[in-house]
Amino acid sequence: MTTPISDDPIDIIEQEAAAVAHCFGVQAADDFAKSLVHRLTFLLDGERVHFTPRRRAFSRARRDEIRAAFTGRNFAELARRFGVSVRYVRKIVNG
Incomplete structure (x- = not known):
């Protein structure tokens, strides 16, 4: 697990998505992560999301x-x- 650069949940999700993509050999892991975050923010459209510990x-x-x-x-x-x-x-x- 990487140490997050910021405390912003979106940044953390993007970093972790890139790390997972990289582990699975995705060539453009950073692009994948940015696309995933963009899609999630579009789909959730301002909804609050709670992650249970x-x-x-x-x-x-x-x-x-x-x-x-x-x-x-x-x-x-x-x-x-x-x-x-x-x-x-x-x-x-x-x-």
């Missing part, structure tokens, strides 16, 4: 996955696999 957006799916993988004794293994504490795994599986 990634942690919250994936937390329900992750909790469900942890519950499904729980065998009754694998607290530590699930904690390592999901990058959380054993205490957090216990909290999830015990409700």
Whole structure:
């Protein structure tokens, strides 16, 4: 992940789009990013957009996955696999 040059969300989206395009071998990654940002601003037409923090957006799916993988004794293994504490795994599986 790159360090954004500015705090402007549009600039950040443009930078990240260029980085992703570059990773996938797009020849004109900067042009692609500018075009994407232009298209998004046109399509959204002044709408406010809220991005849910990634942690919250994936937390329900992750909790469900942890519950499904729980065998009754694998607290530590699930904690390592999901990058959380054993205490957090216990909290999830015990409700």
